[in-house]
Amino acid sequence: MNDAARKPVDTEAVVRMDQVVKVYDDDGLTVKAIDGITLAIPRRRFTMIVGPSGSGKTTLLNLMGCIDSATSGTVEVCGEDVAKLSDNAVSDFRAKNVGFIFQNFSLVPVLTAYENIEYPLLLLNLPAAERKKRTMAMLEGVGLAEHWNHRPNQLSGGQRQRVAIARALVKEPEIVLADEPTANLDSHTGASIVELMQRQQHERNTTFIFSTHDPHLMSYAHETFAIKDGAVVDHTMGAAS
């Protein structure tokens, strides 16, 4: 663990990890994916988790997104020690506070763009009028108002990722976790997606946490954590060099 990773946590941190270890036991083969990470992710910033394949980026994001649990150590998201929450409470916590953007878009294939974006709002039991207002605003925001009735298979990769971004942001979460969001896009589309996310982050003051290899995306970072073999090896303000 380097000094950067061990610096005092920010009181405005939206995610705090303290000596987090994650071990996978795969058919008797034990793999330590996260090896004692301590870090704090600041609010309302573009934070990048970078590192080579297999370094533990996605596992770290999964822990921050409360879709996986640490073997040991403490993970606090939005001030909540997620290990102490029940399974239902964690689900409700995710529904309210965490938005996900996946590498492979992961839209519900049988729902239209509008319905995919509206889906997280249904989990929050918002009234229909409010859902419609927010969903239409998001569709406008990501430039897909004309494609509201298209299903994922009728959209291009870039359009799908725009829908995924809209879906992640529509519920106005505390954090948005984006796992390699540009990996499946061509460079031009990837660049436009990055600009879209930056604009949305700016407009909504949302915390974006990325795991990425993409140098273009990394160049937008406010703060970068470099990890290797499950440990933070570098912490840089701004983009990593």
Next chain:
Amino acid sequence: MMVFKIALRNILRNRRRSAMTVAAIAVGAIAMLIFGAFTTFVILGVRTTTVEHSGHLVVLRTGYFAFGTGNPAAYGIGDYQGVMKTIADDPTIGPMINVITPSVSLFGIAGNFAVDSSRTFIGTGVVPSDRDTMRKWNEYHLGGGRRPAPHPDLLSDDDITKGAVGVGLARTLGLCGPLEVPGCQAMPAARTEASPSVQGVAPAADLADLAGRDKDVGAGEPGCAKARIDLLSATAGGAPNVVNFCVSGTDQQSAKELDDGYVAMHLALAQQLVYGRGEHKATGIVLQLHRTEDMAAARARLEAIFKDKGLDLEVHDFTELNPIYNQIIGFFGAIFSFIAVIMMVIVLFTVVNTMSMSVMERINEIGTTRALGVRRRGIRRQFLVEGSLLGAIGATLGVVLALIIATIVNRSGMTWTPPGQSGSVPLFLLLAGAPGLIVGAWVVLIVVSTIASLMPASRAARMPVVDALRHV
């Protein structure tokens, strides 16, 4: 709403697989409904036939049901007219009654002594007009008018000597020729040459003395139109008694042993035979109700009346008096249950297979929705709804197809010989008039489909989110 939307769209998305599953469920529904409709037809047909003949309830002197058939004279109901009036005037049971009529059950020897032929008979004395009314009972409107008409009037209120015999008894007594019974084997010519009892010929000499005692009965009558036999029985006092009996036709009974000895006669004639010049009683009071569903209430009320008035009477319903009724119901019920269970198992495995494939194909979607905040039970509900929707679509299709098939069969003119009947009748599949059966089968198939989805749905719900998201 979103859950239904996703479920329906996933069903439509995998059209071929969904079509196969829906077809399997529909076939299950058709099998259950068609056989259920047939079973309903049989059961209601048997019930109608039974109630036409026996009524719903019979009031008997206490002990008659267990011991009285061996000595009907000793177990007669004395003031049966008074009892009938008490029952008919009761404000509770009165409105339920379609027919209330006395009857006399008896046994003895029926003889066509001209051909030296005789055999034991089991007779019933009835009020013909009441029996005619009973035979028109058709609570279930079977066959929409295609059901065979009630038996022709073989008995008459005005002629107490007139009555009917079973085809078997007619054959045994050599009456098939005179009665012109179709399909009834006539007695060989050598036996019928000297058939003096038939159409106005004098009885045989060796029985002339006994037959001569029946001069009271039929005296002054114009004579028997077709055939005459003599009925011998013992009176309440044990003395032998004999009456003339004009056979106006045959009334075939379902069981051969009953048909071979069946005699239906006027109540007065039966009373004369059993009670002679003594007090004329009835061995039973038959109640036919408007609606079978009133039977339990009517029975309870009758028992209360008898208890209040201190009458030494007991009540039995038609299922107790006709054990074969319950046997037929049980037999068809067992076959229907067997078919229904097989169909449910087929549907169960088909839906399990389909839903398991659906879960396998949507692992990533499961991971995504869980990551969005859907609880485990939300995932379980999603797949349960999908399974039950498949069941609902398949069952609805099955109901529609079964109704079409039933309509075609009902219009085809197919016939069959039901249990408890001697001749063939039009085959009807009572489906349109059996909403309980339709709703029951529909609900059962949806429940089975939902249960079948439970295991795949639970597997989907238990899936770790990260494993599901990692799935390719």
